Amino acid sequence: MTQANAIIVGASSHLSKEIATRLAQQNVSLVLFVQNPEDMQEFADQLPTKVEVLPLDIENPSAIISQLEKVWLSIDGAHLVLVNTGLNGYHESLPWQLEQDIIDVNVSGFTAICNTTFRLMREQGYGQIAAINSIAGLRGGPSVAYHASKAYAQNYLEGLSMHAQRLKLPITITDIQLGLLDKAAMQQSKLWLPPLPKVAAQIIKAMQKGKRKVYVTKRWRLIAWMTMCLPEFIYNTRHWKTKKKK
Numbered sequence: 001m002t003q004a005n006a007i008i009v010g011a012s013s014h015l016s017k018e019i020a021t022r023l024a025q026q027n028v029s030l031v032l033f034v035q036n037p038e039d040m041q042e043f044a045d046q047l048p049t050k051v052e053v054l055p056l057d058i059e060n061p062s063a064i065i066s067q068l069e070k071v072w073l074s075i076d077g078a079h080l081v082l083v084n085t086g087l088n089g090y091h092e093s094l095p096w097q098l099e100q101d102i103i104d105v106n107v108s109g110f111t112a113i114c115n116t117t118f119r120l121m122r123e124q125g126y127g128q129i130a131a132i133n134s135i136a137g138l139r140g141g142p143s144v145a146y147h148a149s150k151a152y153a154q155n156y157l158e159g160l161s162m163h164a165q166r167l168k169l170p171i172t173i174t175d176i177q178l179g180l181l182d183k184a185a186m187q188q189s190k191l192w193l194p195p196l197p198k199v200a201a202q203i204i205k206a207m208q209k210g211k212r213k214v215y216v217t218k219r220w221r222l223i224a225w226m227t228m229c230l231p232e233f234i235y236n237t238r239h240w241k242t243k244k245k246k
């Protein structure tokens with residue numbers, strides 16, 4: 001492989017489009033996996049590099065495995081695979097279907113992508129798998145399956161990195177621990193709302209430096225540390241409400 005190729009899985013969000021644009025400006029050829037390729041074509045056409053947009057069937061692990069294998073052959077490998085897929089949702093009654101959907105995308109689909117990419121990069125002899133993960137995985141939370149799935153992703157990526165080292169393979173695994181983005185925007189909280197270009201720039205810089213784990217934006221490293229340190233009776237704000245009622 002002479003040309004730098006990158007594959008972005010889940011390329012339709014604002015964040016992944018910003019990352020794709022910046023990679024394209026660096027002359028990286030792109031394969032973008034999205035749910036609705038037609039909706040992405042206009043965006044892809046205006047990028048200054050070779051871009052292929054393909055359908056993503058993440059809820060069907062065997063389909064995503066063969067999609068990845070096929071595209072890998074057609075572009076002669078890739079130096080970077082960025083996993084940006086993620087599903088979140090909350091309902092007070094914790095309906096099974098919602099939990100199942102989150103597990104399908106964030107656990108089964110995520111694992112199929114990372115496992116297949118690792119195998120293909122092992123055969124290729126090098127590469128980088130980066131995943132946009134969430135600090136939500138540090139503790140449990142109201143979107144029960146979402147928080148748990150992000151903990152799974154963090155653990156899986158750490159295991160992959162250890163496996164690459166055990167096999168002495170130059171495969172870099174980068175866990176991008178994202179803080180709040182849209183949620184902060186919805187809450188009109190300027191304090192926590194990092195501008196998208198800044199988020200994308202920090203992600204690209206961390207990938208290019210081959211970081212193992214990075215908090216984006218940087219201030220979330222402190223929040224992550226505090227979150228992990230808090231005892232459950234403080235972390236779980238429901239306890240506070242119960243005390244107030246008394």
Ligand SMILES: NC(=O)c1ccc[n+]([C@@H]2O[C@H](COP(=O)([O-])OP(=O)(O)OC[C@H]3O[C@@H](n4cnc5c(N)ncnc54)[C@H](OP(=O)(O)O)[C@@H]3O)[C@@H](O)[C@H]2O)c1
Pocket residue numbers: 010011012013014015016034035036056057058059084085086087088105132133134135178179180181182183184
């Ligand atoms: N946004 C935040 O505040 C935030 C904070 C922390 C971590 N994160 C995590 O960061 C990652 C990127 O988040 P984001 O805000 O850029 O985007 P997002 O809106 O969370 O979605 C990420 C991508 O996943 C795709 N996706 C979701 N369900 C899918 C399905 N069933 N089949 C195929 N594709 C599916 C989406 O495609 P469609 O657009 O076609 O649905 C989108 O391209 C996610 O893993 C997210 O959990 C986000």
